[in-house]
Amino acid sequence: MAIRASILDELRRIVGPAGYLDQPSDIEPYTIDHRRLYRGATPLVLRPQSTEEVSRILRLCNEERIGVVPIGGNTSYCGGATPSADGNQIVVSLARMRRIRSIDPDNFTLIAEAGCVLQEVQEAAAAVDRLFPLSLGSEGSCQLGGNLSTNAGGTAVLRYGMMRDLVLGLEVVLPDGRIWDGLSQLRKDNTGYDLRNLFIGAEGTLGIITAASCKLFSRPRELITAFAAVADPSAAVTLLSRLRAATGDAVSTFELIPRFGLDLVIRHVPGTSDPFDEAHSWYVLTEVSSARTDSELREIIERELFAAIENGTVRDAVIAQNEAQREAFWRLRESIPEGQRLEGASIKHDISVPTSALPRFIEEASAMLNSLVPDARILPYGHLGDGNLHFNLSVPVGGDAAQFMARAGQIHSAMYDLVARYGGSFSAEHGIGQLKRTELARYKHPVALEVMRAIKQTLDPNGIMNPGKVL
Amino acid sequence: MSKILVALKRVVDANIRVRVKPDGSGVATEGVKMSINPFDEIALEEALRIKEKGAAAEVVVASVGPDDAQQQLRTGLAMGADRAIHVRADQPIEPLAVARVLLKLIEREQPKIVLLGKQAIDDDNNQTGQMLAALWNRPQATFASKVELSGDTARVSREVDTGLETIEIDLPAVITTDLRLNEPRYVKLPEIMKAKKKPLETLALDELGVDITPQFKVLNYAPPPARQKGIMVKDVAELVATLKQRGLL
Numbered sequence: 001m002a003i004r005a006s007i008l009d010e011l012r013r014i015v016g017p018a019g020y021l022d023q024p025s026d027i028e029p030y031t032i033d034h035r036r037l038y039r040g041a042t043p044l045v046l047r048p049q050s051t052e053e054v055s056r057i058l059r060l061c062n063e064e065r066i067g068v069v070p071i072g073g074n075t076s077y078c079g080g081a082t083p084s085a086d087g088n089q090i091v092v093s094l095a096r097m098r099r100i101r102s103i104d105p106d107n108f109t110l111i112a113e114a115g116c117v118l119q120e121v122q123e124a125a126a127a128v129d130r131l132f133p134l135s136l137g138s139e140g141s142c143q144l145g146g147n148l149s150t151n152a153g154g155t156a157v158l159r160y161g162m163m164r165d166l167v168l169g170l171e172v173v174l175p176d177g178r179i180w181d182g183l184s185q186l187r188k189d190n191t192g193y194d195l196r197n198l199f200i201g202a203e204g205t206l207g208i209i210t211a212a213s214c215k216l217f218s219r220p221r222e223l224i225t226a227f228a229a230v231a232d233p234s235a236a237v238t239l240l241s242r243l244r245a246a247t248g249d250a251v252s253t254f255e256l257i258p259r260f261g262l263d264l265v266i267r268h269v270p271g272t273s274d275p276f277d278e279a280h281s282w283y284v285l286t287e288v289s290s291a292r293t294d295s296e297l298r299e300i301i302e303r304e305l306f307a308a309i310e311n312g313t314v315r316d317a318v319i320a321q322n323e324a325q326r327e328a329f330w331r332l333r334e335s336i337p338e339g340q341r342l343e344g345a346s347i348k349h350d351i352s353v354p355t356s357a358l359p360r361f362i363e364e365a366s367a368m369l370n371s372l373v374p375d376a377r378i379l380p381y382g383h384l385g386d387g388n389l390h391f392n393l394s395v396p397v398g399g400d401a402a403q404f405m406a407r408a409g410q411i412h413s414a415m416y417d418l419v420a421r422y423g424g425s426f427s428a429e430h431g432i433g434q435l436k437r438t439e440l441a442r443y444k445h446p447v448a449l450e451v452m453r454a455i456k457q458t459l460d461p462n463g464i465m466n467p468g469k470v471l
Numbered sequence: 472m473s474k475i476l477v478a479l480k481r482v483v484d485a486n487i488r489v490r491v492k493p494d495g496s497g498v499a500t501e502g503v504k505m506s507i508n509p510f511d512e513i514a515l516e517e518a519l520r521i522k523e524k525g526a527a528a529e530v531v532v533a534s535v536g537p538d539d540a541q542q543q544l545r546t547g548l549a550m551g552a553d554r555a556i557h558v559r560a561d562q563p564i565e566p567l568a569v570a571r572v573l574l575k576l577i578e579r580e581q582p583k584i585v586l587l588g589k590q591a592i593d594d595d596n597n598q599t600g601q602m603l604a605a606l607w608n609r610p611q612a613t614f615a616s617k618v619e620l621s622g623d624t625a626r627v628s629r630e631v632d633t634g635l636e637t638i639e640i641d642l643p644a645v646i647t648t649d650l651r652l653n654e655p656r657y658v659k660l661p662e663i664m665k666a667k668k669k670p671l672e673t674l675a676l677d678e679l680g681v682d683i684t685p686q687f688k689v690l691n692y693a694p695p696p697a698r699q700k701g702i703m704v705k706d707v708a709e710l711v712a713t714l715k716q717r718g719l720l
Binding site for chain 2: 221223226227228275293302305306309314316317318319320321322323324325327
C-alpha cells in the first residue's frame with residue numbers, strides 16, 4: 001500500500017526543508033546499489049541532522065507501519081541499503097550527521113556520528129597523532145554507520161580486527177523511536193548483555209546507529225611493505241606464521257595473489273608491471289608497521305625473508321624503498337577486481353575458513369570448480385592473513401558469458417557446501433543484504449536463526465527496519 | 472676501466488605531504504618517511520645500466536648529510552652500487568657547498584661521469600650539477616632524458632621548452648637526470664643482504680677542507696594557503712549563477 005501523502009508531509013516537517021529529497025532525479029542515486037544488482041523505488045529520502053530527528057522519524061514510521069531503509073555511502077556489495085521496488089519504503093540517509101563529536105587522545109577514543117565518511121574519521125585520528133585502523137577500498141565514500149551496520153573488514157583486520165573490534169559504544173535509535181545512549185568509552189564494562197554487538201553487523205534491521213565511540217591506536221611511523229613470490233599457498237601460510245612470531249604480531253596486511261590475478265592487472269590496468277623478471281605461481285603482499293621510529297622491524301623482515309628464500313618458502317622478494325614503490329605494490333593488489341571486470345564475466349565468492357586450512361581448501365575448491373566448469377579460470381585472492389579469500393571465477397577464454405553466468409547458482413551452492421564442510425563462512429566481510437538471504441537460511445545453524453528471529457521480533461515487532469534484508 | 476660517481480640526497484619522500492613546523496623554522500621531518508631524491512634514484516639507475524652494459528667498472532654513490540643519510544646509501548648499494556661514501560654534515564648545506572664537496576670526491580675518485588638528479592625535490596634548487604661542472608671545469612649535460620656513451624663522448628638528449636635537444640659532450644663530464652630517463656628498479660631481498668656487506672666510508676666535512684659558509688639565510692617557512700572547500704549546487708542554473716557572481720563566467 002502506497003504511503004499516504006499526509007504522512008510524507010509529516011516526515012518532511014520533522015527534518016525541515018533542507019532535510020529531504022523527493023524529486024525523482026534526486027532520489028534515483030538512492031535506489032540503485034553499488035553493483036547495480038538491484039533497482040528499488042521510494043517516494044522520499046530523509047536526511048536528518050540529529051539523533052532526535054531520527055527518533056521522531058522512526059516513531060512515526062513505526063506507528064504507521066512504514067518500512068525504513070537506512071543508507072550510508074551506498075557501497076554495499078549485497079544490496080543492503082537499497083529499498084524494495086514497490087515504493088512503500090522510505091530511505092533515511094545519515095549523510096548530514098557527520099560531526100566528530102569528541103576525541104580523547106589519552107583515552108585513545110573518539111566519538112563520531114554515523115554519517116562521517118570513513119576517511120574523515122581516519123583523518124580526525126591522524127590530526128591528534130592517532131590511528132583509526134579500519135581501511136578498505138571505498139574509504140573515501142563509505143560512512144561509519146555503514147561500516148558499523150555491516151561489521152566492515154578490509155586490509156588491516158589481521159592486526160586490528162573487524163569494525164566490531166574497534167567499537168566501545170553506540171548511540172542507537174530503536175524502531176519505536178527510543179534512543180539508547182550507549183556511547184561508553186570504557187574498555188572494561190561487564191554489566192549485562194552486550195547490546196552494542198547486537199547492532200553491529202545487523203545491517204539496519206534492528207534500529208539506526210547514529211553515533212559510535214571508537215578505539216584509536218598509536219600512529220605507525222615505520223611501515224615496511226614487501227611483495228614476495230611464494231612456492232604455494234602453504235608456503236604463504238608458513239611465511240605469515242614466521243613473520244607474526246618474529247615481529248611480535250606487527251603484521252597488518254598479508255594478501256595472497258595468484259599468477260592469474262597479477263596477469264589480469266598487468267594486462268588491463270595501465271601503469272602496472274610485474275615486480276619480478278620471471279613469472280611465479282603465487283605472490284603475497286605484506287605490510288608490517290611499528291609506532292617506533294628506531295625499530296628494528298626492517299632488519300627483522302629482511303632477515304626473515306632472506307631465510308625464507310634460503311629454505312625455498314619464498315622464491316623472490318622485493319621491499320618498497322619509497323612510497324611510490326609501496327603504492328605500486330598495493331596497486332597490483334587493489335586493481336584485481338578491476339582487472340577481472342575488464343577480462344569479462346565473473347562469478348564471485350567472499351568466503352572465509354581458518355587460515356591454516358586455506359591451502360587444502362584452495363586445492364580442493366579449485367579441483368571442484370574445474371570439474372564443474374573445465375576451462376574456468378580460477379582466481380582465489382585476498383586476505384589470507386585473516387582466512388578471507390575472494391574465490392572468484394572468470395569466464396573461459398572464448399567462452400559464452402551468458403552460458404557461464406547461468407551456472408552461477410550451481411557453482412555458488414557447490415562452493416558454499418564445501419566452505420561449510422571446512423567450518424567456514426559464505427559471507428566473510430560483505431554481509432547478507434538481500435543478496436545472500438537464501439544462503440543464510442540454508443547454512444546458518446537453526447538455533448542461531450531462531451534466536452536471531454526472536455531478537456528481531458522483540459526489537460522490531462512491526463518489521464519496519466530494513467525489510468527484506470538479512471532474515 | 473672507468474668509474475661513475477652518483478650523488479644521492481636524503482629527502483622527505485615524494486609522496487608524503489610535507490608539513491611546516493608551527494614556528495615557521497622549517498619542514499617537520501621527525502617520524503616522516505625519508506627516501507632517495509627521486510631524480511638521484513634515476514641517476515643511479517642510469518649508472519647501473521651503463522655498468523651492466525660493460526661501459527663502466529664501478530659505481531660509487533655519495534651523500535652529504537646527517538648520519539641517517541646512510542640509510543639512503545644502503546638503498547643505493549642494494550640497488551647495485553659497489554661502494555658508498557658518506558660525508559657527514561649535520562647542518563643544512565647549500566648547493567655550492569655540496570658541489571665543493573663533490574669536487575673533492577672527484578679528485579679522490581677520478582670518475583669518468585658524475586651523475587646526479589637535475590634537482591632535489593626538497594629545495595628545488597637545480598644548481599648543484601651546474602656548479603659542479605663549473606668548479607671541475609668540465610662539460611655538463613643537464614636534464615638528460617637519454618644517455619648514449621661512445622668511447623670518450625656522451626650523446627645526451629635533453630628536454631627543452633621547444634622539444635628535444637641532443638648534445639654531444641666530452642667525458643669526463645657532469646650529467647643531471649630528468650624524470651623520463653628511466654624507471655628505477657625494485658630492490659630485491661638478496662641484494663639488500665649483499666648491500667649490508669658492501670663498503671661504506673664516512674668522511675667528516677672538515678677532513679675535506681671545504682668552505683660551507685651559507686650564502687643566504689631563510690627567514691621563514693610558510694605552507695601554501697589552504698584550498699577552500701567546494702560547494703554543492705542544486706542545479707545548472709545555480710552553477711551558472713554562482714560562476715557569474717564570482718566573475719568566473
